[in-house]
Amino acid sequence: MLEIKDLVAGYEQRVLIRHLFLSLPAPAFVAIVGHNGGGKSTFFKILTGQVPFQQGQIWLLGHNLQSLSHRAATGLLSYLPQKNTVSFPIPVSNLVVMGLLRNKHFLENYNAADYLRVATLLETLEIPHLANRDFTQLSGGEQQLVWLAQLMLQDTRLCLLDEPTQQLDIYHKKKVFELLTSWVSQQRKTVLCITHDLLNLYEYSGYLLNISKPHPQLEVLSPQTIDQNVAFLEKKPA
Numbered sequence: 001m002l003e004i005k006d007l008v009a010g011y012e013q014r015v016l017i018r019h020l021f022l023s024l025p026a027p028a029f030v031a032i033v034g035h036n037g038g039g040k041s042t043f044f045k046i047l048t049g050q051v052p053f054q055q056g057q058i059w060l061l062g063h064n065l066q067s068l069s070h071r072a073a074t075g076l077l078s079y080l081p082q083k084n085t086v087s088f089p090i091p092v093s094n095l096v097v098m099g100l101l102r103n104k105h106f107l108e109n110y111n112a113a114d115y116l117r118v119a120t121l122l123e124t125l126e127i128p129h130l131a132n133r134d135f136t137q138l139s140g141g142e143q144q145l146v147w148l149a150q151l152m153l154q155d156t157r158l159c160l161l162d163e164p165t166q167q168l169d170i171y172h173k174k175k176v177f178e179l180l181t182s183w184v185s186q187q188r189k190t191v192l193c194i195t196h197d198l199l200n201l202y203e204y205s206g207y208l209l210n211i212s213k214p215h216p217q218l219e220v221l222s223p224q225t226i227d228q229n230v231a232f233l234e235k236k237p238a
C-alpha cells in the first residue's frame with residue numbers, strides 16, 4: 001500500500017523527516033502522532049505532492065510518487081487538510097456532493113442518485129439536519145463533520161486525515177474514531193490519521209507512527225504503546 005525508503009524532507013535549512021523507512025500493509029488504521037511543529041502535516045503534504053522531498057522513494061499502491069501528477073485527482077488518495085475554508089455561502093449537501101467531482105465529466109451535473117449518497121452519508125455521520133444549512137454558518141465541529149462526509153464520498157483506498165477530531169466534542173471524537181476504524185475493517189480502506197487524541201485510541205487496533213521520535217517506525221497500536229507514546233510526548237520536544 002505505502003512503501004517509503006530513506007525519506008529525507010523538510011524546508012530549506014530545517015530537516016523534519018530524517019531517513020524514514022516505512023512499509024505499510026493494507027488495509028490499516030495508522031495514528032500519526034508527534035509534537036506541534038514536528039512535521040506531521042508536512043508528511044501528508046509530501047504524500048499529496050504539495051511539498052517536495054530531498055531524498056528517498058515513496059511507492060503508493062505500486063506507483064512511484066515522483067512519477068505521478070495530480071495524485072489526489074487520480075483517485076489514489078483523498079486528503080482532509082487541517083484547515084479548510086469556504087468563503088462563499090453554500091448548502092452543506094452541495095459542498096459534500098463535490099466529493100464526487102473526480103467521477104464527473106467536464107460540466108456534468110450532480111444527479112439525484114449523487115444527492116441520495118450524500119444524504120446517506122450525512123445520516124451515517126448523524127448530521128442529516130445540516131443538509132440544507134449554509135456551510136459558512138456552521139460551528140467548527142459541524143464543519144469538520146461535513147468535510148469528513150465529503151472525504152468519505154471520494155471513496156479512495158487511501159485516506160489522509162489531518163486532525164479530523166480537532167474541534168469535536170467528546171461524543172463526536174469517539175464516533176469519528178469508530179467510523180474511521182470501521183472503514184478499515186469493513187471497507188478495507190487504509191486510513192492515516194494525524195491526531196493528538198491518543199487517549200481515544202485505547203480500544204482500536206492498527207498502528208501508531210510517532211514523527212517526533214528520533215527513528216519513527218510503525219508501532220502496533222495497544223494500550224502499552226499508547227501509554228509509552230503519551231509518556232514520550234509529555235516530555236519537552238528535543
Ligand SMILES: Nc1ncnc2c1ncn2[C@@H]1O[C@H](COP(=O)(O)OP(=O)(O)OP(=O)(O)O)[C@@H](O)[C@H]1O
Pocket residue numbers: 011016034035036037038039040041042043
Ligand atoms: N511552507 C513552509 N515553509 C517553511 N516552514 C514551514 C512550512 N510549512 C510548515 N513549516 C514549518 O515546518 C514545521 C512542521 O510543520 P507541520 O505543519 O508539518 O507540523 P505538525 O507536526 O503538523 O504540527 P501541529 O501538531 O502543530 O499541527 C513547523 O515548524 C512549521 O513552522
